[in-house]
Amino acid sequence: MSLRWLTLPRLLGLFIFILTGAAFQKYMMGSINNYLMFSKPFHNLLLDKSIYGLHPDLYNDNYKYSPTFAWLMGPFYYMPIGLGVFFWNLINSVVLAVGIWYFLEDEEDAARKRWVALLIIFPEALVTAQNMQSNNLIIGAMLLGLYHLRNERVWQAAFFFVLCGFVKFYGITAALFFVFYPKKPQFLLAMTVWTVLFALAPATIIPLSSLKNEYVEWFNVVMVSTLGRLVSVMGILEVWFGMAKTDANLRMVEAVGIVLFLLPFLRFTLWKNRLFQHRMIAYFLLFIIIFNKMAESPTYVLAVVGVAIWWLTLESPTRFDWALLVTVIVFTSLSPTDIFPRFIRNEFFVPYRIKAVGCVLVWARLQWQLWTQAAPDQIKMTSSSTSAPISRLIS
Incomplete structure (x- = not known):
């Protein structure tokens, strides 16, 4: 209000x-x-x-x-x-x-x-x-x-x-x-x-x-x-899990990301579904940043637009969805600003690639939603099964 x-x-x-x-x-x-x-x-x-x-x-x-x-x-x-x-x-x-x-x-x-x-x-x-x-x-x-x-x-x-x-x-x-x-x-x-x-x-x-x-x-x-600052999945794997920053490792992570991105396209029956299309576009905008070895802070507007599109596909956001959105706003969008003291930005947010974390989590959430979205034939079966008792009651 x-x-x-x-x-x-x-x-x-x-x-x-x-x-x-x-x-x-x-x-x-x-x-x-x-x-x-x-x-x-x-x-x-x-x-x-x-x-x-x-x-x-x-x-x-x-x-x-x-x-x-x-x-x-x-x-x-x-x-x-x-x-x-x-x-x-x-x-x-x-x-x-x-x-x-x-x-x-x-x-x-x-x-x-x-x-x-x-x-x-x-x-x-x-x-x-x-x-x-x-x-x-x-x-x-x-x-x-x-x-x-x-x-x-x-x-x-x-x-x-x-x-x-x-x-x-x-x-x-x-x-x-x-x-x-x-x-x-x-x-x-x-x-x-x-x-x-x-x-x-x-x-x-x-x-x-x-x-x-x-x-x-x-x-x-x-x-x-040369490589960017790896504000991405690669950077998280390097800093959090000790992955060596070699060309072979970066290409392997990129390849995994590409496969994960392309797999939902196999759901051919959903290609004309508006919800699926918007989720895939959000999924894509996140993917091209969080799996980009040249990603840095100013490029994240593409990923955050993806987050916004994802948010608008949710009819009833769960508490988990709200937590993800707040994580993106606070730790992706606001982390480079003077809202946080400089020593926190320089000693924690930047070296630990915190800016990427919220977007990676939303991307994972989208992965789940893309694979669990009901196909048109499943929706028809569900609606018919729920309407049958009602029709019998009316008759």
């Missing part, structure tokens, strides 16, 4: 306003390297120079994104930095909010579910916005792609999936859910066309031969990228 004043329009406005303004603290402190790394590689494209490798005159760190993303960020290269930071975060926050809005459009009690989803996602989205990362944009575009796919608008869906892929490659993997929907040949054609168009877009300012070299370099950069 204390949140009655926070109507959906007010919450949506605050969501976009706060996320848009979140980066200005770091901008005032001069901590804007992530933004510079996104906006400045366009400079090298204009000069027909490699966008990869170190460019300390433009930004620190190695650029690991596609040539197409550097091309798409061209308008930000020409903006004053402060204005560019504002519009970059505005675009990220709007795309995320719009993605949530449309993904939940045809749900029963859609207004309430949008309100709940925005509240659950907000703390984690704020962490991403403060770091000026692209993950809010990625997950928003993925949700828009899934929304259009569900409504059989395959060209719009393919556009958003391919856009994600040229920013962060795992974003395109959401296109896997085309198997649940009709118009499969048209969708595959749309994916092919959009991929070619996005891939060739930088050829408007550099020769094709140079563009080919850039893609070769991008592939090499991705292949040799």
Whole structure:
């Protein structure tokens, strides 16, 4: 009742306003390297120079994104930095909010579910916005792609999936859910066309031969990228159980995760069931983060969106479900913030990968729910058996 004043329009406005303004603290402190790394590689494209490798005159760190993303960020290269930071975060926050809005459009009690989803996602989205990362944009575009796919608008869906892929490659993997929907040949054609168009877009300012070299370099950069902070299942296994951080072990854990993720697809009779589809999407969004060896704190907005979608599939959450949600909010979304003293964050949360724990538990919970969900024929048998005594009583 204390949140009655926070109507959906007010919450949506605050969501976009706060996320848009979140980066200005770091901008005032001069901590804007992530933004510079996104906006400045366009400079090298204009000069027909490699966008990869170190460019300390433009930004620190190695650029690991596609040539197409550097091309798409061209308008930000020409903006004053402060204005560019504002519009970059505005675009990220709007795309995320719009993605949530449309993904939940045809749900029963859609207004309430949008309100709940925005509240659950907000703390984690704020962490991403403060770091000026692209993950809010990625997950928003993925949700828009899934929304259009569900409504059989395959060209719009393919556009958003391919856009994600040229920013962060795992974003395109959401296109896997085309198997649940009709118009499969048209969708595959749309994916092919959009991929070619996005891939060739930088050829408007550099020769094709140079563009080919850039893609070769991008592939090499991705292949040799060093490990992230392992805020994931791998990190938990390493720190809690002493698993050696070797390529063989990491690949084994990834392989187990992939098998566990793909197995529920064997429930073919549920492919057209809306509850199963939403659970699988939540399951997927958690999977691509908690089994990602490059996962770090700002990427967790994807997993927390998965948690929000899972929560909205629950008609009557149990105490255990509530405990899982609170665990995610407190230890995933709030653990990197100043709510907790710095020594707790540095000496406990970070080294013990506490941020990943709640999401791993929700993923396990989803695994159980996906396998125990009744198939359509079982639902019919149950309903007929319960209605038979009633019909006999009436007769």
